[in-house]
Amino acid sequence: MxxxxxxxxxxxxxxxxxxxxxxxxxxxxxxxxxxxxxxxxxxxxxxxxxxxxxxxxxxxxxxxxxxxxxxxxxxxxxxxxxxxxxxxxxxxxxxxxxxxxxxxxxxxxxxxxxxxxxxxxxxxxxxxxSTPKMIEAGLLALASIRVMDRYDYFMRENAGFETVPGSFEGVRRQLLREIEAADGFGDLLEAGTRSRRAAAGIRLDRPENPLRVGIVGDLYTLMEPFSNFYVERQLAKDGIAVSRKMSVWFLMFGQNHRRAVKKSGRYLHHTVGANGVDSVAQSLSYARQGYDGIIHMKSFGCIPELNATPALLNLSRHWGIPILDLSFDSHTSETGVQTRLEAFSDMIRMKKEEEDAAKREPGRGRGFGVHQGRRAGQQR
Ligand code: SF4
CATH class of the missing domain: 3.40.50 (Rossmann fold)
Structure with a gap:
């Protein structure tokens, strides 16, 4: 050229x-x-x-x-x-x-x-x-994705409990700068170690049993926070531990549609395009682990995720786990998303408080919102 x-x-x-x-x-x-x-x-x-x-x-x-x-x-x-x-x-x-x-x-x-x-x-x-150098550059990029995704996973789980707001994000920004500037595996290793140490040093005020929310959906909406109005950041501000399995590393090395169909249990028997089956398999996993809620995020008109929606509705009903469905487009109102998110957070918090109270006082009536007292596999 x-x-x-x-x-x-x-x-x-x-x-x-x-x-x-x-x-x-x-x-x-x-x-x-x-x-x-x-x-x-x-x-x-x-x-x-x-x-x-x-x-x-x-x-x-x-x-x-x-x-x-x-x-x-x-x-x-x-x-x-x-x-x-x-x-x-x-x-x-x-x-x-x-x-x-x-x-x-x-x-x-x-x-x-x-x-x-x-x-x-x-x-x-x-x-x-040279060809070996090209391969080396490619491998360095893969290793960088791994380092970045691992940090992000840890951050999502813990950012909601940092005592100094922005601590995790600060470490992350530094890590990204170092990844971008890395010229070899030594640089990357140092950057990864530094970020892990810095993250481990962040003071947390994490309750023993925090609210936990899993996030599933189409890959772009999940991984581009601008497109979803920074939902994960908002959940963290609300003191919620967030889990999201979708990442570039997952797409490259963790995705297996046949396995995901199996992991979807009775809710899906076939793939439904793109990551629809992952949304169902991961939601079932969150339900089994006793998560307090799931957010299903998708681009407006995303056919694979629309295909997964009926399975998610069944799963929500059977396992008594609330699922908030959010669709995003260039016309979506940020205020509307925020309002729904706040209502969802309040609802799962109240539901958890009711459940915790019921555990402390077994005679007390249980059940709030969608699940009416059924929980984790207590299916019809
Ligand atoms: S249809 Fe869904 S999975 Fe496919 S590109 Fe659009 S948003 Fe992504």
């Missing part, structure tokens, strides 16, 4: 730190930068130029691309498998060209998401690394 290349890519949570790291290694001569931070303008731009009924990842990504092009990007990356996300790249490229932008679109979706195609494309773009 003639001239200096400026590479950019859309956001999905803070994985941009890892993408920046690996692309910086692969293309040392290039300018590498994630799309500008997501704002309302990103949403409006994406929404304005997208088909009406497409799901929100398409719109958010398109907004990211437009803003990256405005910032001077001339190479855009896209990747994705699963459902229709794997077909979005071609349409997004066409829309951007119709808008008059000139760029190279590197779409690593579906059958192109394989090492050989990636290798050829990187060579065409001018990657000067």
């Amino acid at each position: 003639p001239g200096k290349i400026s590479i950019s890519f859309p956001h999905m949570g803070d994985y941009s730190a890892v993408f920046t790291q690996v692309l910086r290694h692969m293309f040392p001569q290039a300018r590498v930068f994630p799309a500008p931070p997501m704002t309302q303008r990103t949403v409006e731009l994406g929404g304005r130029h997208s088909p009406d009924f497409v799901c929100s990842p398409f719109k958010f990504n398109l907004g990211n691309y437009i803003e990256a092009l405005e910032e001077g990007a001339n190479v855009l990356f896209q990747t994705g498998l699963g459902c229709r996300y794997g077909y979005y790249g071609e349409l997004q490229e066409q829309i951007l060209r119709d808008l008059g932008y000139q760029f190279r679109f590197v779409c690593l979706s579906r059958d192109r998401a394989n090492p050989q195609y990636v290798y050829q494309t990187f060579r065409e773009l001018g990657c000067p690394l």
